[in-house]
Structures are given as C-alpha cells and as structure tokens.
Amino acid sequence: MKKRLIVAAVLIAPFAATGAYANEDALLDEARQVAMSLPPRLMVSLQEEIGRSGIGGAIPVCKEMAPKMAGEISKQTGWQIRRVSLKTRNESRATPDAWEKTALEEFDQRAAAGEQPSKLEKGAQVGTEYRYLKALPVQTLCLGCHGLPDQLTPEVKAALRQNYPGDQATGYTEGQIRGAISVRKRLP
Numbered sequence: 001m002k003k004r005l006i007v008a009a010v011l012i013a014p015f016a017a018t019g020a021y022a023n024e025d026a027l028l029d030e031a032r033q034v035a036m037s038l039p040p041r042l043m044v045s046l047q048e049e050i051g052r053s054g055i056g057g058a059i060p061v062c063k064e065m066a067p068k069m070a071g072e073i074s075k076q077t078g079w080q081i082r083r084v085s086l087k088t089r090n091e092s093r094a095t096p097d098a099w100e101k102t103a104l105e106e107f108d109q110r111a112a113a114g115e116q117p118s119k120l121e122k123g124a125q126v127g128t129e130y131r132y133l134k135a136l137p138v139q140t141l142c143l144g145c146h147g148l149p150d151q152l153t154p155e156v157k158a159a160l161r162q163n164y165p166g167d168q169a170t171g172y173t174e175g176q177i178r179g180a181i182s183v184r185k186r187l188p
C-alpha cells in the first residue's frame, strides 16, 4: 500500500512542476529578488549620508541615488524598477498606474486587517508582462523625512518645500505603508 503511494507521488511530481504555475513561481521569485535588491542598498547610502551631513543633507540620496540605483538594477537584470506611492513626494516619478494603485490600496486594506506590512507583496501576469509590487513600510529612519511635522527639522522642511512644492509624503507613523517597489518585465 505504502509502496503504491510512493510510486504515485513519483509519477505525479514531475507534472506538478511543469506548466504555467511553475513558470509563474519562477517569475515571482525573480521579481521578488530584483525588488528586494534596492532597499538595502538605499538604506546603506541613506545611513552613511545622514552620518556625514545630517538628515537634511541626505535628501539627495533619495532624490538622485534612488533612481540611479534603480537604473543600474534595470540594466543588470532586464526588469524595470521604480518606487510608487499613493501619496507622492515626486509626482512625476512615483505616480502609480492603475495596476499599481489597486495593489497599493489592497496593501493598505490588508495591513489594516492585521497583516504584517513588511510581508505584503503582489505578483501577477498582466497582459504581456509580469508585474510585482513589494510594500515599503515606514521605519524609524524614514520619519526624519516622512514623519509628522514635529519630527522634521526646519532644514528638512525647507529643503522639501524647495524641491517638492506638491509634497504629500509627510505625516506618516512607523509601520504605515509609505509606498512600494514596483518591478515589471515583458514576457518572451
């Protein structure tokens, strides 16, 4: 009896691993790795620059380094990568499209229902592309530039006013979802 079960499992296993699902799993894994490669690099640069020139002095890291790093990752991996948010600081770069907007709204709902923000992600084949979104929760480090008004230094406030007159990205508290990393790739 036991033997028969094992034989059946061995016969079925190869079929379970083929077809559309296996392919989607591989794409999800790849997209996840691409998306996760940006935040740690950004965090290191942010921390270094805050140490060197203070929180206000680190604004260029987010303004110039983040898109530069995203561009490098795109070149290395073939995936397009950017950051999006429902409350943008840089409207021209970070305004979500319809798919991203829906996913971001779902993240907020899922977080409100008790899911851990750092675990929120969504991957799907959308038309001729594979798309993936990974939530970026607010951590202590983020508050100096995205926190409540009394957490922002006068220098940061002035720099934000000057660089981002339409800034919507303050007033966050720890654990809220600030936005997401969005990656996409055309399927062959």
Ligand code: HEC
Residues within 6 Å of the ligand: 046, 055, 056, 057, 058, 059, 060, 062, 063, 064, 066, 067, 083, 084, 085, 087, 088, 089, 090, 091, 093, 094, 136, 137, 138, 139, 141, 142, 143, 144, 145, 146, 169, 178, 179, 180
């Ligand atoms: C030193 C200030 C600073 C810190 C600290 C900081 N940010 Fe930002 N953040 C910015 C600036 C400036 C931009 C706009 C970048 C641009 O022009 O593309 C930005 C943009 C973003 C965006 C892109 C969407 C948008 O609104 O334009 C996300 C997402 C984001 N930040 C998340 C975070 C998270 C999460 C943390 C903490 C881990 C963090 N930031 C820490 C200054 C900061």
